[in-house]
Amino acid sequence: AQSVTQxxxxxxxxxxxSLELRCNYSYGATPYLFWYVQSxxxxxxxxxxxxxxxxLVQGIKGFEAEFKRSQSSFNLRKPxxxxxxxxxxxCAVGDGRDDKIIFGKGTRLHILP
Amino acid sequence: DTAVSxxxxxxxxxxxNDKSIKCEQNLGHDTMYxxxxxxxxxxxxxxxxxxxxxxxNETVPNRFSPKSPDKAHLNLHINSLELGDSAVYFCASxxxxxxxxxxxxxxxxxxxx
Numbered sequence: 001a002q003s004v005t006q007x008x009x010x011x012x013x014x015x016x017x018s019l020e021l022r023c024n025y026s027y028g029a030t031p032y033l034f035w036y037v038q039s040x041x042x043x044x045x046x047x048x049x050x051x052x053x054x055x056l057v058q059g060i061k062g063f064e065a066e067f068k069r070s071q072s073s074f075n076l077r078k079p080x081x082x083x084x085x086x087x088x089x090x091c092a093v094g095d096g097r098d099d100k101i102i103f104g105k106g107t108r109l110h111i112l113p
Numbered sequence: 114d115t116a117v118s119x120x121x122x123x124x125x126x127x128x129x130n131d132k133s134i135k136c137e138q139n140l141g142h143d144t145m146y147x148x149x150x151x152x153x154x155x156x157x158x159x160x161x162x163x164x165x166x167x168x169x170n171e172t173v174p175n176r177f178s179p180k181s182p183d184k185a186h187l188n189l190h191i192n193s194l195e196l197g198d199s200a201v202y203f204c205a206s207x208x209x210x211x212x213x214x215x216x217x218x219x220x221x222x223x224x225x226x
Contacts, residue, residue: 038154043117043203043217043219043220044156044205044215044217046215049212049214051212098169099163099168099169099210100169101158101212103156103157105153105154105155106156108154
């Protein structure tokens with residue numbers, strides 16, 4: 001069965017600094033990969049997704065992620081964070097065999113002024 | 114207009130009671146989901162319905178019974194509530210499979226005393 005790991009429970013960066021959130025997945029074939037963001041007290045919102053093709057995908061709010069098959073990773077990046085980016089970020093994976101995606105345990109992003 | 118709405122937003126109840134959470138989406142999607150998010154923010158799928166047909170039933174106790182009267186609604190009824198049922202429950206919808214963007218409701222925080 002597929003699984004997804006987010007090694008960092010909390011990440012703190014200064015406003016304006018660059019950001020990278022890590023995500024590793026376990027699956028034999030090419031998975032479907034997602035990043036969702038959850039602002040405090042809100043539901044989740046899709047930032048970006050990867051199914052196939054170009055391994056660097058662009059998302060909303062200035063985020064991008066890169067699929068690296070050799071490392072089984074799908075890390076999320078942003079060149080310059082804003083205070084409004086403080087939220088919980090979830091990586092998720094689906095394998096195409098059933099209609100469900102598995103979420104990682106999330107990374108809480110804190111922004112220092 | 115709220116795309117995916119849930120009622121109530123907060124639900125506090127005693128052990129052993131029966132309660133329902135309602136979900137409605139106005140996006141015209143044909144697939145709806147229920148997720149449970151525990152106190153550690155771990156998000157796990159419970160059920161999914163496609164065109165009112167149950168697709169995913171993810172080893173959830175029989176005390177949980179989803180009902181989909183039409184494509185726009187997916188309600189969750191919980192019998193004999195237990196302390197461990199305390200969590201935030203999210204409804205979501207998508208067009209077609211879960212690999213398409215899922216739109217999440219704001220969540221219902223259930224507290225069982």
